[in-house]
Amino acid sequence: xxPPTATSTAVPGPGEAATAAPPGSPPSRARRxxxxxxxxxxxxxxxxxxxFYAYPLYRNVELSLREYTVRSFVQGGAPFAGLDNYRTVxxxxxxxxTLTHTLIFTAASLAFQFGIGMALALFFxxxxxxxxxxRALILVPWLLPLxxxxxxxxxxxxxxxxxxxxxxxxxxxxPVNWLTSPGWSITSxxxxxxxxxxxxxxxxxxxxxxxxxxxxxxxxxxxxxxGWQRFWSITFPLLRPVSAITLLLGLIxxxxxxxxxWIMTKGGPTNSSAxxxxxxxxxxFGNLLPEFGPGAAVGNLLIVLALIAxxxxxxxxxxxxxR
Amino acid sequence: MTGLSxxxxxxxVAVLALAAAAGGACSSSSDQPADGGAYLVWxxxxxxxxxxxxxxxxxxxxxxxxVTVKRTGYDTTDLTNKALLAAQQGxxxxxxxxxxxxxxxxxxxxxxxTTDDNKLDVSAMAANLLGAGQRDGKTxxxxxxxxxxxxxxxxxxxxxxxxxxxxxxxxxxxxxxxGKVEAKGKKGITFSAIGTEEGxxxxxxxxxxxxxxxxxxxxxxxxxxLTLWTDWLKQGHAPNSVINNTQTTSWQEFATxxxxxxxxxxxxxxxxxxxxxxxxxxxxxxxxxxxxPAPTGGEFVSIPVQRSTGRYATSQKLVTCLTSADxxxxxxxxxxxxxxxAAVQERQASTDPKLKVWVEAVRAAKGRTGDNLGTKYPKIxxxxxxxxxxxxxxxxSPGEALAAAQAAATNK
Numbered sequence: 001x002x003p004p005t006a007t008s009t010a011v012p013g014p015g016e017a018a019t020a021a022p023p024g025s026p027p028s029r030a031r032r033x034x035x036x037x038x039x040x041x042x043x044x045x046x047x048x049x050x051x052f053y054a055y056p057l058y059r060n061v062e063l064s065l066r067e068y069t070v071r072s073f074v075q076g077g078a079p080f081a082g083l084d085n086y087r088t089v090x091x092x093x094x095x096x097x098t099l100t101h102t103l104i105f106t107a108a109s110l111a112f113q114f115g116i117g118m119a120l121a122l123f124f125x126x127x128x129x130x131x132x133x134x135r136a137l138i139l140v141p142w143l144l145p146l147x148x149x150x151x152x153x154x155x156x157x158x159x160x161x162x163x164x165x166x167x168x169x170x171x172x173x174x175p176v177n178w179l180t181s182p183g184w185s186i187t188s189x190x191x192x193x194x195x196x197x198x199x200x201x202x203x204x205x206x207x208x209x210x211x212x213x214x215x216x217x218x219x220x221x222x223x224x225x226x227g228w229q230r231f232w233s234i235t236f237p238l239l240r241p242v243s244a245i246t247l248l249l250g251l252i253x254x255x256x257x258x259x260x261x262w263i264m265t266k267g268g269p270t271n272s273s274a275x276x277x278x279x280x281x282x283x284x285f286g287n288l289l290p291e292f293g294p295g296a297a298v299g300n301l302l303i304v305l306a307l308i309a310x311x312x313x314x315x316x317x318x319x320x321x322x323r
Numbered sequence: 324m325t326g327l328s329x330x331x332x333x334x335x336v337a338v339l340a341l342a343a344a345a346g347g348a349c350s351s352s353s354d355q356p357a358d359g360g361a362y363l364v365w366x367x368x369x370x371x372x373x374x375x376x377x378x379x380x381x382x383x384x385x386x387x388x389x390v391t392v393k394r395t396g397y398d399t400t401d402l403t404n405k406a407l408l409a410a411q412q413g414x415x416x417x418x419x420x421x422x423x424x425x426x427x428x429x430x431x432x433x434x435x436x437t438t439d440d441n442k443l444d445v446s447a448m449a450a451n452l453l454g455a456g457q458r459d460g461k462t463x464x465x466x467x468x469x470x471x472x473x474x475x476x477x478x479x480x481x482x483x484x485x486x487x488x489x490x491x492x493x494x495x496x497x498x499x500x501x502g503k504v505e506a507k508g509k510k511g512i513t514f515s516a517i518g519t520e521e522g523x524x525x526x527x528x529x530x531x532x533x534x535x536x537x538x539x540x541x542x543x544x545x546x547x548x549l550t551l552w553t554d555w556l557k558q559g560h561a562p563n564s565v566i567n568n569t570q571t572t573s574w575q576e577f578a579t580x581x582x583x584x585x586x587x588x589x590x591x592x593x594x595x596x597x598x599x600x601x602x603x604x605x606x607x608x609x610x611x612x613x614x615x616p617a618p619t620g621g622e623f624v625s626i627p628v629q630r631s632t633g634r635y636a637t638s639q640k641l642v643t644c645l646t647s648a649d650x651x652x653x654x655x656x657x658x659x660x661x662x663x664x665a666a667v668q669e670r671q672a673s674t675d676p677k678l679k680v681w682v683e684a685v686r687a688a689k690g691r692t693g694d695n696l697g698t699k700y701p702k703i704x705x706x707x708x709x710x711x712x713x714x715x716x717x718x719x720s721p722g723e724a725l726a727a728a729q730a731a732a733t734n735k
Contacts, residue, residue, distance in 0.1 A: 070432040070698075074410040159563040161576075180566035182718045268518035269566050269716035270709055285404060288428050288520065289701035 057303075064296035073292060085293040089301070092294075094271055094279065101186055102275040102305075105193070106254045112194040113250060114243070117201025122235070124202070125209045135202075142199035150263035153192040154179065157264075179265050182272035189261045189273050196260065197253070201246055208242030209235070241317075248313045252306045276302045361391045362634075362641060363416035365406070367399035367622060368658070376657055384644035388637050403428065406627070410434035415627035417638045418645075420467060423455040423690065424520070426623050427697040430463045434627055437461040441626045441635050443642055452663045455690030456623050458697045464625035465646050468660030470589035471617040471688045472528055473680060478601040480509045480583045488605050493612040494532075494551060501560040504583040511560035513576040514586040515568040516552070516715055522708040524618055524691070525570065525586055526552070528607040530707070531689065532615025537696060537703050540710065541722075541729040547610065549721035553714045566715050588620060589681050592659045604680045606687070619688040621660055661685040706732040 064085050072078035089095060124135045141149060156163050157178035165175040178188040212235065220230050236243075258277040261267060267274030267282060274282070276298055284295030364381055371377040378394055385392030395416075397405055403425050409415045410432060421429070429435050438445055438461070445453060445465055456464040476488050484503040491497050501511040515525045529552065530537075535545035555561040562576065570587055577585035580600050586607065595602050606614035624645055626638045644650060648667050655662045655671065661681050662668050668682045692700045710728035713719040719727070 070407065070428055074407060074432040074434055154567070158567075161564070177563050177716075180563050180716055182716050265567065266518045269712040270518075270718050272716075272718075286519065287701050287705050288403065288424055289431075289698050290404075290407070 060296050060299060063292055064294075064300050066293060068292040070289065073290075081293065085297040086301075089294050089297045094274070097271060098274050098276055098279045101273065102255065102277075104186065105190055105257070105275055106251060108190045109193045109197060109254045109257075110247060110250050112190075113197035113201050114247060116194070117198050117246075118205055118243075120198065120202045121205035121209055122231070124206060135206075138202060139199045141196050142203075146196070146259045147263060149196055150192065150260045153188075153195075153260075154264050157188050180269060182269055185265045185269065185273035189264050192264060193254065193257060193260055197250060200253075201250065204242060204246045204249075205239065208239050208246075212238045241320075244313065244316065248309065251309050255302060255306050255309075276305075361393040362388075362418065362637060364392055364394045364418045364420070364641070365402065365416040366394065366396050366420040367402050367422060368420075369396040369398055371396060371657075377654065380645070380650060380654065384641050384650070387644060388640040390637055390641075392641070406434065407432060410627065413630060415629065417626070417629065417634055418641055419625050419627050420622050421625065423466065423619060423621060423623050424692050424700060426456045426463050426625060427458055427692040427700065429625070429627075430458055430461075431698045435463045436626045436628055436635065437463055441639050441642075443626070443639055447666075448663045449665060449668075449686070451686070451688060451690065451693075452619055452621075454693035455619060456625075457693075458695070464623035465642060466663035467622050467624050467646060468651065468655040468658055469619050469621040469663055469685045469688070470660050471619055471681070471684045472525065472586055472588050473604045473606055473617070473684050474512075475577060475585045475587055475591070475595065476603050476605065477577070477580060477583055478603055479580070480504060480507075480600075483507055484509065484583070486583070488603055491605060491608060493608050494610050497608055498560075501555070501583070505558075505560060510562065510582045512555065512584040512586070513562060513568065513573045513582050514565055515570045515573045516565045516708075516711050517567060517569055518708050518712050520704060520708070521570055522711055523704040524620065526707065526711050527691070528586075528615045528617040531617075532607065532609035534610065537694070537700070537707075539729065540703065540707060540732060541725045544610070545725050546722050549711060549714050549725060552711065553721050556715055566712060589659055589661060592677070592681075604677075606680060606684050614684065614687050616687050616689045617684055618691045619685065621663075703732045 065081060065083070066072075066078040067081040067084065068078045120138065124131055157165075159165065159175060159177045159180055162178070164178065168175060176184060178184050216234055216238075217230065220234055225233065256277050257275070258281060261273055261275060261278050262281065265273045267278040271279075280295050280298035280302065282295075283291045283298060362385060366377075368377060381392050381394050399422055402421055406415070406419055406421060406425070406429060410429070415434065419429075419435075426435070443462075443465055445462055448466055449469075452466045452469050453462065456462055456466065474491075481488055481500070481504070484500075484507045486500040486503050491500055504511055516522045526548070529548040530545060533544040533548040533551075535542050535548060539545070552561070556563060556565070564576070565573065568576070573585060574587055574591055574594065576582060577587070578594075578598055580598075607617055609615035624642050626635060626642060629635065629638075645654070648664060651662045651664060651667050652670060654660075655667070661678065662671055668685070672679045672682045691704070692698075696703065706728035709731070710719075710721075710724035713724040713727070714721045718724075
C-alpha cells in the first residue's frame with residue numbers, strides 16, 4: 001500500500017515537523033506551505049497507523065456490537081445487537097472465574113517478576129567475576145520462542161513423566177498434577193510466566209541502576225548508612241520512574257498473555273486456568289462454530305483493562321511531575 | 324495535547340480521512356479472483372512438499388482438465404478460519420479440501436456449492452462417510468479418505484500379562500485385561516482427553532459404544548461411559564496426563580513401551596512400524612460387546628462458491644479426477660487413510676492385510692455432524708469435552724458433569 005521509498009522519507013517527518021513549527025510559536029499564514037509539507041511527511045505514518053491499528057480496532061468494536069453467525073460473517077447483513085454480546089459475556093457463568101484468573105495471573109506474575117528481577121538487578125549491579133556471562137544466561141528465557149518455553153514447561157510439569165514430579169519423588173513428596181488438576185493449573189502457568197518475564201524486568205531495572213549517580217552512594221556511605229537503608233532511601237526512590245514503566249509494560253504484556261497458557265493447559269481443565277485472553281480466543285477460534293461477537297467483546301474488555309492501567313500510569317506520573 | 328490548535332486538529336482529521344480512503348481503495352481492488360488462469364487448491368496437508376506424490380497428482384489432474392493448478396497447504400486448524408475469511412472476501416479457492424466436521428460450518432455460511440450445482444457424482448461413496456457432508460438432503464462435498472480410531476496394543480506387554488487380545492470383546496474383558504497388565508507392573512491404557520475437539524473425538528467411541536446419543540448427553544449410558552474413563556484414572560489404569568494429552572503426546576506415551584493399549588488412529592500406522600516392539604490393533608469394544616461405532620475422521624473435497632460460476636465445470640473435473648478409484652487408492656495409501664469407496668477398500672485390505680481392522684472400523688464408524696446434527700455438533704462437542712475434563716480432573720462427578728454439559732448444549 002505504501003511504496004517502500006515513502007517509508008524511508010517518513011523517518012525525518014517528525015523532525016521536520018518540529019523544526020517547521022516549534023512548540024509555542026504562534027501560527028502564521030506565511031508558514032502555511034511548510035505546514036502542509038509537514039503534514040505530507042506525517043501522512044505515511046498516519047496511513048500506516050490508520051490501516052493497521054485504527055481500522056482493525058474499529059472492526060473489532062463493530063464485530064462486538066453485531067450479532068454475527070458464520071452465515072452473516074460471510075454473506076454480510078449481521079443485525080446490530082447493541083451491547084447484547086457484552087451482556088452475554090458478562091452474564092456467562094465463566095466470566096467471574098475468568099476475570100479472577102486474569103487478575104490473579106497478572107498480579108502474581110508482576111509481583112514475582114518484579115521482585116526477582118529487582119533482586120537479580122541489584123546482584124548483577126555489583127561487578128564480580130563471571131557477572132556478565134551469568135547475566136547473559138539469565139536472558140535466555142527472553143530469547144527463546146514462546147512455543148519452545150511453553151512446551152518445555154509442559155514436559156517438566158507432566159504428571160507422570162515430568163522432571164518436577166520426579167524431583168519431588170526423590171524428596172519424598174507425592175506427585176502433583178500440575179497441569180491437570182483444577183487446583184494447580186493456574187499456579188503452573190503463573191510459574192512459567194514468571195520465569196519468562198524475569199529477564200525483561202532484570203534488563204530494565206539494571207539499566208535504571210546504572211543511571212543512579214555513584215556520588216549519592218558515596219555520600220551515604222560516609223554518613224554510615226547500612227545496605228538496607230541505602231536500598232530503601234536511595235535506590236528504590238531513585239528507581240521509581242523506571243519501576244513504574246517496567247510495571248506498566250509488564251502489566252500490559254501480562255494481561256494479554258495467551259500463548260503460554262494455551263500451549264500448557266488450553267485454559268483447562270474446565271476453565272481453571274482460563275484468562276480473558278484465552279477465553280476470547282476460544283470463543284472466536286476454539287470451536288468449529290466460531291462465536292465472533294462474544295469473542296470480540298471479551299477482546300475489547302481486555303483492551304479497556306489495559307487502557308485503564310495506562311491512564312492510571314499517566315495520572316500518577318503527572319502528579320509526580322507536579323510535586 | 325491540550326496545546327493543539329483547532330487548525331492542526333482539522334488537518335489531522337483530513338489526513339486520517341485521506342488515509343482511510345486510500346486504505347478502502349486498496350482493499351476493494353483485492354476482491355477480484357486471484358490468478359485468472361490457474362485453479363487454486365487449498366488442502367490441510369502441509370507435510371507434503373511440492374515434489375510429493377500428492378502435489379504431482381494435483382498437477383496431473385489439472386493437466387488433464389486443461390488448466391494449471393496452484394496449490395497451498397495449510398495447517399488443518401488454521402484452514403477453517405482461512406476458508407471463512409476467504410469466503411467473506413470473495414476469493415475462495417476453486418477446490419477446498421477440509422476436515423469433515425468443518426463442512427457443515429462452511430455450508431451453514433453459504434460458502435460451499437451443493438452437488439446439485441457442481442454436478443459431482445457421489446453415488447459410489449459409503450453412506451456413513453458421506454453423512455458428515457450432508458445437511459437437509461443436500462451434499463456439500465466428496466470424502467477423499469477416512470480414518471478412525473482403534474486400540475493399538477503392545478504384544479510384549481499383553482503376552483507377559485497373559486492377556487489374549489482376541490478375547491477383548493466388551494468393557495468388562497477390557498477392564499480385566501487392564502487389571503492383569505497392572506498386576507505385572509505395566510501401565511494400562513493411554514488416550515487423549517484434551518479440552519478441544521480432539522478430546523471429544525477420542526471419547527465418542529466409548530460414548531456411542533455405551534448406547535448414548537449426542538442429543539442426550541446426560542443419559543445413564545453416557546454417564547456409564549464417562550465413569551469408565553474416570554475409574555481408569557482413579558485406579559491408575561490410565562495416566563493422569565491424558566487430561567492434557569493430544570493424540571500425538573498420547574502416542575509418544577505408548578511408544579515408550581510401558582503401556583498395554585493406546586487409543587489412536589489410522590494415521591499412526593507409519594509410526595507404528597517404527598515402534599521398538601511388536602504391536603497389533605483391535606476395534607474399540609462397545610459396552611455390551613462387538614465393535615463400538617467410532618467417529619470418522621478424514622477430509623472432504625469441496626467446491627466453494629465462486630463469483631464466476633463458469634469455473635465450476637473445470638473444478639468438477641478436478642475433483643472427479645482426485646476422487647477416481649485409482650487416484651483415491653494412491654492418495655489414501657500416502658495419507659494412510661481408508662478409502663471412502665467399498666471397491667477401493669477391498670483393494671486396500673488385500674494389498675495390506677493390516678488394514679483389515681481399519682476397514683472394518685471405518686465401516687462401523689459414524690460421522691460426528693451426521694444424524695442431521697450439522698452445526699449443532701460443535702456446541703454439543705464443546706459441552707462434551709468440558710464434561711470429560713471436569714470428571715477426569717475430579718472437579719465434578721461424571722453424572723454432574725454430564726448434566727451440566729446437557730444444560731450447556733441445549734441452552735446456547
